[in-house]
Amino acid sequence: MGILYHLPNELVAHIFLFCTFKDILSFQATCRLFHEIITTSSSIQYRIALEISGLEDNPQHELSIPDRLQLLQRREAAWTLFQPNFIQTVPVKNTAVVIYELSGGTYLLSGISRDSINHLRLPSTPSDPTPCWDHIPVTDELLDFGLAVTEHDLIGVLTTSSKGVDSTLQIRFLQLSTGLPHPLSRSPMRFTQHILMDNLGVGIEIVGNIAALVIRDVSFGHHNRDKVLILDWKRGIVRAELYIESRRYQSAIFLTPEILLVTNAQERCLEIWRIPSDSGESVSPIICKQPALSLGLPAIHPGFMVSEFACRGAPNPILSSCDTSRPFHSSPIESIMVFHLTISPLDPRIPIPFVFFAHRRTFLEILAKAKLDPEPRTTPIPWSGWGPPKTRWLRARSIPTEWITTTSGQRYAYVSTHAPALPQPVVVLDFNQNHVRKVIANMKNHVPAYHGVFPNEMITTDVSSLWKRTWIDETKDTYEKMKVFAEDVGGYLPYVAVKSVQTYEFHGVLMDDERIIGIKRNHVLSGVESIEVIHMG
Numbered sequence: 001m002g003i004l005y006h007l008p009n010e011l012v013a014h015i016f017l018f019c020t021f022k023d024i025l026s027f028q029a030t031c032r033l034f035h036e037i038i039t040t041s042s043s044i045q046y047r048i049a050l051e052i053s054g055l056e057d058n059p060q061h062e063l064s065i066p067d068r069l070q071l072l073q074r075r076e077a078a079w080t081l082f083q084p085n086f087i088q089t090v091p092v093k094n095t096a097v098v099i100y101e102l103s104g105g106t107y108l109l110s111g112i113s114r115d116s117i118n119h120l121r122l123p124s125t126p127s128d129p130t131p132c133w134d135h136i137p138v139t140d141e142l143l144d145f146g147l148a149v150t151e152h153d154l155i156g157v158l159t160t161s162s163k164g165v166d167s168t169l170q171i172r173f174l175q176l177s178t179g180l181p182h183p184l185s186r187s188p189m190r191f192t193q194h195i196l197m198d199n200l201g202v203g204i205e206i207v208g209n210i211a212a213l214v215i216r217d218v219s220f221g222h223h224n225r226d227k228v229l230i231l232d233w234k235r236g237i238v239r240a241e242l243y244i245e246s247r248r249y250q251s252a253i254f255l256t257p258e259i260l261l262v263t264n265a266q267e268r269c270l271e272i273w274r275i276p277s278d279s280g281e282s283v284s285p286i287i288c289k290q291p292a293l294s295l296g297l298p299a300i301h302p303g304f305m306v307s308e309f310a311c312r313g314a315p316n317p318i319l320s321s322c323d324t325s326r327p328f329h330s331s332p333i334e335s336i337m338v339f340h341l342t343i344s345p346l347d348p349r350i351p352i353p354f355v356f357f358a359h360r361r362t363f364l365e366i367l368a369k370a371k372l373d374p375e376p377r378t379t380p381i382p383w384s385g386w387g388p389p390k391t392r393w394l395r396a397r398s399i400p401t402e403w404i405t406t407t408s409g410q411r412y413a414y415v416s417t418h419a420p421a422l423p424q425p426v427v428v429l430d431f432n433q434n435h436v437r438k439v440i441a442n443m444k445n446h447v448p449a450y451h452g453v454f455p456n457e458m459i460t461t462d463v464s465s466l467w468k469r470t471w472i473d474e475t476k477d478t479y480e481k482m483k484v485f486a487e488d489v490g491g492y493l494p495y496v497a498v499k500s501v502q503t504y505e506f507h508g509v510l511m512d513d514e515r516i517i518g519i520k521r522n523h524v525l526s527g528v529e530s531i532e533v534i535h536m537g
Contacts, residue, residue: 005033013041021051042066049073052434054334054410061327068327075537077454079411080435082428082469082500083461086126088533099142102405102510102517103314104149104323106176107531114142117157119176122533124325124514136179140170141197146204146211148316150323152184153177156204156211156233162197169193169202169215173233186236191215195225207254208319209234210275214252214262223248228262229285230275238285240276245289251310253337255363256317262291263339265309269380270295272367293370294380295363298387299486300343307351308342312404313360315513330409330513333361336431338407340396343484352484353396356491357412357431362390388490392431393477400508403519413511415504415518423503426516426534429495439472439496449496461501470498504532 004012016024016038024047028038038044046069050057053076063071078085092109099110108119115138120131140159148154155176161168169192173185193200195217203214211233217225226249230240243249248266255261255272262271271291300306317332341354366386370377398418406413410432416424430436439449448463449470474494506518518532 009033009037013037013044016041016044017047021048024048042069045069046072049076050328052432054331054432054434055328056331058324058327058329060324062324063327071537072328073454074458077450077458078536079428080430080450080453080498081459081461081466082426082498083459085535085537086123087535088123088126089530090120090122090131090533091530092528099144100403100405100510101145101147102512103147105325105512105514106147106149107510107517108145108147108155109528110138110142110145112527114138117142117145117155122512122515122517123535134179136174143169143200143202144204146206147176148206148318149176150315150329151208151318151320152182152206154182154206154233156206158202158204158213160197160200165194165196167193167195167197167200169200171204171211171213171231171233184234186234189231189233189236189238191229193225195222201250203251205252205254205316206233207316208257210239210257212252212254212260214249216249223266228252228260228273230260232278237283239278240286240288242273242288242291244271244291248309250308251312253311253313254316255360255367256333257319259292259364259367261311261337261363263309263311264294265306267294267380268297268300268306268309270297270363272363290378293367293377295366295386296380296382297341298383298489300484301486303346304343304484305346306341307344307349308340310340310404311337312340312407313337314405314408326513333364334432335360335409336407336412338404338412340401340404342401353399353401354393355396355399355401356391356393357407357429357493358391359410359431359493383487383489388476388488388492390493391491392473392493392495393489393491403508403510405510405512408511408513411511413509413516415506415509417507423505425499425501425503426506426509426518427497427499428516429497431493431495433494436472436474436494436496439470440474443472449498465501466498469501470496472496506532 027034042065046065049072101108105122117136118133120133140161143158143160146156153175155174157172159170171189173182175182199217199219201216201218205212209232211231213229226247228242229238232239246266247264250263252260252262258275260273264271272293273291276286315332336357336359339356342351344351398416399414412429415426442451448466477489477491504518507521508519510517516534520530522529
């Protein structure tokens with residue numbers, strides 16, 4: 001360390017930018033010189049704030065470093081203290097929503113007729129013009145759509161038509177901004193499936209050149225038709241097919257651009273697959289029947305079955321971004337993933353819904369560790385061998401589970417439906433362990449949760465109310481007592497929660513990196529009547 005004393009201060013400051021925030025703070029405590037360099041450098045302070053908040057810088061943005069730092073601090077103050085920048089109501093014309101998505105600041109939904117995709121750009125400042133709905137016409141019957149907005153201005157539209165007992169699935173890759181065929185894509189891709197159209201279920205995720213397409217037969221006893229297709233959407237080819245012998249697939253999510261996680265309800269496990277690399281020569285898809293690793297769920301008692309098992313995480317990992325609108329964004333690898341798990345008694349089938357969470361990084365670390373084993377593992381790692389310290393579970397009877405777009409970065413938002421006739425606060429759970437440790441330390445010292453974290457001029461809420469609106473949960477889950485699980489669930493991933501001062505008449509909420517979207521239903525048509533944008537920054 002003595003060498004650093006003989007270097008110019010500017011060079012020392014530049015070196016600190018390559019350290020972790022913990023190392024920087026350790027250097028800061030060693031001497032007055034380093035303390036002065038670190039505390040007076042906006043670049044170092046911005047570097048520290050990014051890592052603590054689980055964010056990544058966008059080098060394409062033109063905002064200066066001091067302005068980025070201030071904007072980041074205001075954003076974090078808004079989310080952690082639940083003090084919105086502004087609230088705006090947006091009417092929804094097609095109220096009977098069948099399919100929806102929220103990504104990259106764009107809200108999309110389809111109508112009950114499935115003949116169009118309606119989308120709008122959500123406001124980011126109070127002075128933004130009133131959002132206007134655009135429409136993408138759809139031929140045949142719309143099944144689903146997937147997005148890569150920030151990476152490619154891309155939407156993949158899945159439609160189907162039938163002929164006898166077979167269904168033809170078509171995917172068109174369009175520019176979201178124009179609704180026209182994407183200039184980087186080939187002609188539409190078509191697949192014939194021996195599945196009745198009414199029983200055909202699909203899901204799609206897009207990262208880089210790859211689209212992961214989940215195809216499933218939702219009819220009972222025909223899950224041998226389920227599979228995951230790995231598509232190169234630019235070349236218009238199927239690179240690989242992924243499936244194991246016993247499966248019931250519902251959704252897939254990218255852990256990295258090369259690694260995919262798939263939920264298997266039949267085997268009650270999470271499958272982690274390495275996507276085969278592109279040889280550039282073969283025109284036939286590679287058939288893969290063995291994932292790199294499988295992770296088991298808690299065992300359940302006889303007489304129960306997993307009836308639904310879906311997952312979601314945001315943002316997706318990306319290879320590049322065309323988005324210059326924001327100076328930073330949540331880190332994909334640090335983000336949490338939310339899993340919707342429904343367990344049903346075989347007779348009668350009364351579903352018991354659960355929601356559980358884990359960081360994306362958790363699965364990558366487990367996979368890296370498993371790679372060091374001398375013998376490849378062919379059976380799932382049991383729940384007790386990976387799950388309890390890395391997950392957190394919620395029983396979801398009073399949490400709307402029809403919407404899964406409820407996480408962004410390391411936060412999860414929900415509104416209770418326990419008393420649907422009464423206005424309820426919005427609750428945000430923060431799984432950022434840096435924030436959890438800070439709040440625990442402050443509470444032990446009997447000071448407000450985020451005391452000393454933000455400049456006073458950025459705090460617009462009543463700090464004294466934080467004692468009632470903020471809480472920590474680091475205790476173990478005890479859902480084995482419900483006599484559903486045959487082993488100790490025991491998830492104890494801690495989080496810090498904050499609830500809004502204001503109450504809302506929402507039937508559910510969505511969220512992205514900037515905002516929470518409150519959903520208000522139409523009581524006559526049972527669709528969405530309006531959305532309320534609660535902007536945080």
